[in-house]
Amino acid sequence: MIRNGKKNYNLIVGSIITGFILLLILVGTFYTPYDPDAMDAASKFAGVSLKHPMGCDNFGRDIFSRVLEGSRTTFIVAAGTVFIGTFFGIIMGALTGYYGGIVDEILMRFNDAMFAFPSILLALLFISLFGSGKYQVILALGIAFIPSFARIVRSEFIKCKNMDYVKNAKLQGASNIRIMFVHILPNTVTVLLSAIMIGFNNAVLAEAGMSFLGIGVQPPDASLGRMLSEAQTYLFSAPTYAIFPGLIIILMVLGFSLLGDGLKSEE
Amino acid sequence: MKYAGKKVITMIITLFAVTLFVFLAFHFISGDPATSMLGTEATPERVEALREEMGLNDPVLLQYGRWALNFLKGDMGISYSYRMSVSEMVADKIPVTVTLTILAFLMMVVIAIPLGIYTAKHVGGVIDRIIYMINQVIMAFPPFFAGILITLVFGRILKLFTPGGYVSYQKDFFGFVGYLIFPAFAIALPKAAMAVKLLRSSVISESKLDYVRTAYSRGNSTKAVLYKHVLKNALIPVITFLGMALADMIAGSIIIEQVFSIPGLGRILLTSISNRDYPVVMAVIVCISLLVLVVNMVVDIIYGLVDPRISIE
Numbered sequence: 001m002i003r004n005g006k007k008n009y010n011l012i013v014g015s016i017i018t019g020f021i022l023l024l025i026l027v028g029t030f031y032t033p034y035d036p037d038a039m040d041a042a043s044k045f046a047g048v049s050l051k052h053p054m055g056c057d058n059f060g061r062d063i064f065s066r067v068l069e070g071s072r073t074t075f076i077v078a079a080g081t082v083f084i085g086t087f088f089g090i091i092m093g094a095l096t097g098y099y100g101g102i103v104d105e106i107l108m109r110f111n112d113a114m115f116a117f118p119s120i121l122l123a124l125l126f127i128s129l130f131g132s133g134k135y136q137v138i139l140a141l142g143i144a145f146i147p148s149f150a151r152i153v154r155s156e157f158i159k160c161k162n163m164d165y166v167k168n169a170k171l172q173g174a175s176n177i178r179i180m181f182v183h184i185l186p187n188t189v190t191v192l193l194s195a196i197m198i199g200f201n202n203a204v205l206a207e208a209g210m211s212f213l214g215i216g217v218q219p220p221d222a223s224l225g226r227m228l229s230e231a232q233t234y235l236f237s238a239p240t241y242a243i244f245p246g247l248i249i250i251l252m253v254l255g256f257s258l259l260g261d262g263l264k265s266e267e
Numbered sequence: 268m269k270y271a272g273k274k275v276i277t278m279i280i281t282l283f284a285v286t287l288f289v290f291l292a293f294h295f296i297s298g299d300p301a302t303s304m305l306g307t308e309a310t311p312e313r314v315e316a317l318r319e320e321m322g323l324n325d326p327v328l329l330q331y332g333r334w335a336l337n338f339l340k341g342d343m344g345i346s347y348s349y350r351m352s353v354s355e356m357v358a359d360k361i362p363v364t365v366t367l368t369i370l371a372f373l374m375m376v377v378i379a380i381p382l383g384i385y386t387a388k389h390v391g392g393v394i395d396r397i398i399y400m401i402n403q404v405i406m407a408f409p410p411f412f413a414g415i416l417i418t419l420v421f422g423r424i425l426k427l428f429t430p431g432g433y434v435s436y437q438k439d440f441f442g443f444v445g446y447l448i449f450p451a452f453a454i455a456l457p458k459a460a461m462a463v464k465l466l467r468s469s470v471i472s473e474s475k476l477d478y479v480r481t482a483y484s485r486g487n488s489t490k491a492v493l494y495k496h497v498l499k500n501a502l503i504p505v506i507t508f509l510g511m512a513l514a515d516m517i518a519g520s521i522i523i524e525q526v527f528s529i530p531g532l533g534r535i536l537l538t539s540i541s542n543r544d545y546p547v548v549m550a551v552i553v554c555i556s557l558l559v560l561v562v563n564m565v566v567d568i569i570y571g572l573v574d575p576r577i578s579i580e
Contacts, residue, residue: 113281113288118518121555128540128548129292205409209522212411213537225409232415232526236423246412253407 011262017255021248025075028068036065036222063227063244070222071248077138077217078203082196084142089149090192094180096150097157108154111147119144120206124215132215141206145199152195156188197260201253208249224249270571278564285556286338290331293545338553344546346539353550356535361554362436363531366444367524368516368558370451371458375512378459383466383505388493390471398463405460410519414453414526421449431528450527454519458512465508469501503574510566514559521555 056062092111096104114122119141126140160166161184169183210216211225219226224245231242318324325333337344343353386395422430428449434442473479474497482492521533528534532551539547 109280110284113284117285117556118515118559120521121518121552121559124521124536124540125289125292125548125552128543128545201407208409209411212409213522213525215537215540228412228415235415235419239419242412242415242419246409246415249409249412250404250407253409254404257407258403 008262008265010258011266014255014258014260014262017251018259021071021075021252021255024068024248025072028065028072032065032068033062036061036069063241066222066227067224067245067248070224070227070245071252073134073217073221073223074204074207074225074249074252077134077141077207077223078200080138081141081145081203081207082199084138085145085149085199086192086196088142088146089151090153090185092146092150093153094157094185097154098161098176098180098184100158104154111150114144114147119148119202120209123206123210127210127215132218134217134221137207137210137216141203141210144206145203149192149195149199152191153188156191157184160184160187194260194264197256197263201256204249204252204256271568274564274567274571278560282557282560285560286335286553287331289549289552289556290334291327293549294327294330338550343550346544346547348539348542348544353546356547357532357550357554359437360530360532360535363529364517364520364524364533364555365558366436367447367451367454367520367529367531368513370444370447371454371516371520372509372513374451374455375459375462375516376509378455379462379466380505382459383463384470384493384498386463387467387470387501390467395467402460402464406457406464408457410453410457411522411526413456414450414523417449417453418526433527433529446527447529450520450523450529453526454516454523458516462505462508462512466501466505469504470497473497473501503570506566506570506573510562510570513566514562517555517558517562 092107096107122144123137123140126143127136130136130140157180166179166183169179174183207216207223208225208228211223212229214226214229217223217226227245228242231238231245235242323330334344341354343357345351346353346356349356382398386398389395418430421427428446434446436443470493479492479497482496487495520531521536523529524531524533525537532555535547536551536555538544539551
């Protein structure tokens with residue numbers, strides 16, 4: 001973390017924030033102070049206190065427990081989205097970049113068309129076809145994210161496919177599949193990693209946005225976006241209800257983007 | 268000119284691909300429109316008659332052609348749930364979303380360009396570092412959360428506008444714009460932060476090039492080098508970004524419209540999605556994509572004008 005006597009603050013702060021968020025998610029998986037869905041009329045809109053560190057919502061549910069559960073949902077959706085996007089993006093980008101030709105041309109035109117499309121719009125289109133829910137959101141966003149990954153992987157493959165180490169592998173009789181995934185792919189990792197970081201952040205924001213609109217994660221699953229949309233109704237009577245889930249989203253995105261910036265300057 | 272023509276043709280082809288994709292997706296997944304219009308209790312004969320009347324028994328591509336042609340003529344079909352012309356429902360929503368996006372775009376440019384140049388000029392200074400930190404945090408803001416905070420601060424505490432007090436542009440245009448300033452700010456803020464960061468790093472990497480040293484050696488002042496030489500080149504990637512941001516803002520307004528209860532394209536899109544009112548969903552998606560594609564095309568053409576190297580390739 002220290003290079004040329006200069007501390008990489010981005011990497012340090014990013015690691016701390018991301019670590020903190022991951023810790024919250026991990027703890028929330030096994031333990032929440034209250035049942036996130038348990039309603040308690042007596043503590044409706046209870047303020048911040050030792051008993052309820054983030055207060056209570058309109059049903060008297062403990063916001064802290066719901067934030068723990070919600071950040072897990074958001075994290076899982078974002079991770080699933082990035083996984084689908086990366087997996088199919090790598091396959092598509094590798095094949096088109098390595099072989100080229102007419103299939104590449106057609107697929108890339110199609111890809112450009114999709115890329116010109118804002119991903120939230122594409123996701124909305126899929127949601128209106130698949131219906132809403134946690135898995136539908138993962139699928140919809142995942143598909144919407146494929147083009148950007150395919151594009152990045154393809155350009156890396158085009159750059160690498162004429163390099164000496166690939167020619168060398170060919171002379172040794174390595175199969176095309178082996179060259180693509182054993183020789184070239186590991187060399188794209190640095191580029192891919194920063195794309196994953198950015199993609200993860202976009203996925204967090206997109207999931208939050210869709211759940212906020214009420215077409216993403218459905219109850220009883222808690223999600224940070226959903227909490228914000230519920231909180232908006234009570235914004236003036238209970239502002240903390242909106243502020244804490246929003247803060248967690250910001251920390252999640254901030255942590256990853258600092259981490260990404262930090263890793264980039266380490267290279 | 269040849270370059271611009273090429274871009275126009277690309278846009279038309281892309282538009283064709285997008286509409287075909289949208290049409291086919293809804294055609295195969297959304298179920299039978301005749302059944303959706305008549306409800307589940309209709310007799311099979313009536314459904315069949317309506318299918319014949321609507322031309323649903325024709326080949327898919329013929330149906331697409333008819334739909335696209337009608338669309339160009341301004342006939343976007345009939346809404347399932349309101350039984351009225353989709354064009355009528357959509358027409359007065361477009362100016363709302365477009366105004367919101369333009370306002371947000373102007374705000375982004377006005378905030379980002381001066382701030383970006385300032386930070387690039389003072390790299391490593393205290394203010395540069397503070398702006399860098401604020402930038403990082405703002406970039407992590409989901410626009411709708413920015414919207415919620417703006418409602419809280421400007422609407423509730425400072426009382427600069429009435430939350431939910433949207434004014435129609437047909438009634439009072441200035442009141443309309445006045446209300447839209449706050450949602451536009453929420454859309455512009457995260458994008459402006461990204462633009463500042465990009466402009467700063469672009470100016471810095473441009474300043475390290477040889478022609479800058481040459482410009483200095485010829486006796487130019489720092490100011491002259493920055494404004495006459497460096498900025499010209501440093502702005503090029505920023506223009507690409509601004510174009511992409513504009514396209515993003517059109518889509519982003521869908522969410523912000525919900526926060527500030529503005530009856531624009533986003534509003535109608537969401538209600539139609541939950542009502543499974545497919546003709547409206549299709550029409551709104553095609554309208555938004557058309558806006559996005561036109562923006563992309565214009566940006567590409569401007570890009571070619573600013574940087575002649577691009578159009579030669």
